[in-house]
Amino acid sequence: MAASLNPASSPFTQAVVSSMRKLYPESLADKSWDNTGLLLEAPFNATRRQKNSVLLTIDLTKAVADEAIARRDSIVVAYHPIIFRGLKSLTFNDPQQQTLLRLAQEGISVYSPHTAIDATPGGMADWLCDIVTGAITPRIPTENSSSSSFSASTSYTQPIYPAPQPSDPSSSSSTNVPQHTRHTILPSPTPTPEGMEDAGMGRIVTFAAPEPLTAIVDRIARGVGFPGGIPIAIPQGASVDALKIRTVGVCPGSGSGVLMKKSPLPDLLFTGELSHHEALAAIERGSVVVALAHSNTERGYLRAVMREKLAKEVEETWRAQREEWQEKQSQGEAEAEEGWKEVLGDASCEVAVSEADRDPYGIMVRRV
Template identity: 70%
Template structure:
């Protein structure tokens, strides 16, 4: 019998008998909503929240573990299934527009069906993480100001290929970071979130602006960006045609994870626009106005945050959330949930399979 067909039959049977997600998955969702409030997301176009609620099956219970990823690819789904995780927190929504069907003909829908049949739910926080204080925007500010220092020897090894001129594709390898003394600067939100905002999150919004107290050499900031994003094989940079990279000094830096032109190109431009990607014409417009653009590939501005910040933050918060939920609900739980509430384990892992689609084939010297 076809494997996917068996999975769909098992999914149908399980959903009929157990029409709720696992208690641990509910603790994960609750934790993410409190750490990264969905009200801060760009709801006009984004799709955040619990995108797939997989049925709970007490006879084949998943581990109390979460897998963090930027993109939910087939490789990430395989990883979560092999690990028997209860949930995947995928930063980018795998369901972005309305679905008219769920079939095995579409590779992403295959992953959704397989994960549901295995009891693995999917939560996507996306732009809520961008806007939240201490989220991706502030993490990028920490990179450019030197407020964090990655572990040494983080650069991935360059492997030679059968090409006469270029290596195998090299992919960034973001590492854990430690706090450091940042270069003196001021920090502000470019597009503040409209009120009301959650208490204590008054600085929420899209994009951040760093203003150094003293202008900084562009080359020093480039070195920090390379370290903080896992040493990409190359740093795509656009500078005004009359300028030299060694002579440029930077006073203001606008940062935005992912595709940042809609956030960074409005109004007066900062000296440096640091983001994942910008179009050809937007980049030309920026350098014609005297600014520098650094765009290191869309998710290379995002992936390092998972290990540097989100993993530890979610791990700490989830422990308390799970303890509170299991203590409260176990008092009145059904017999088939008793074993789940007795499990005190709580783990958060970062995907090893997740990576940006683009690598850099380095030219041999």
């Protein structure tokens, strides 16, 4: 069923929000602390409308807002909520509030899914599992790549995000994936949406036979875009080359609240960040930690999975919504308000990933 039209907001924005809620149900988000959903509903002006386009980002910064305004997007889907706590005012004194006011003025809405993407089967946590197991085969950058981290320089490094690869169980890369199982660490409370019984926070990958740590780290580097370095903590007295890994706990972002609750701990904890003391506690218990800086475990998912998935869903939802309105108009049940015929006659649909979005931390490689 297509979403009903609300003249206060962009019809295309409504199609995007409906699609996001279908792909990543808000009921799966951890509402005990998270703030997900439509955070900014910009007023719609049919005579000065935005393009039928979505901009995906992890963080909604001023640079990303500038990008969305220049592109004339209808909506920004920002993984991290720009509003976490209640606001007592909206002024230009605060940079984040300034961003929200500018977007509202331009008619651009903001939707944030956050932990709903973490928990959804096929979401961010499962993508990290695919990286760990080698189920994805990203392209390898050449030494001439402008953002390559292979040559030492004083440049501020940027990850090289892998191009999405088609899923083909019969391909040679799939047959080389080590035998393993995976399960959810913290299952979502029941009832879960139909077909999402495995939803929840974090995943445990268990290999049938222990894997070399070096092989797993190589897969992680390829999968998350060849960052300038891989921060890793190992038990004192251990050797990276000798360590074998049977179980891997994965959690995007800040994973301590999920991974550190496992007993015993997985052999490897793969996440965005752990505190100093949490990492110490993990290696003292014999585990390895790979912590990439918070959003480096998240950003690649937008390109590798989410862009294509959302584009297909939005295209279908937008088509159904337009057909519903046109049918009602032909039967005299919908008024042809100024500009709306042009809006709902536009079948175009685009989902793009921000080029301005990046983790606040990079690595500067000193030339010796």
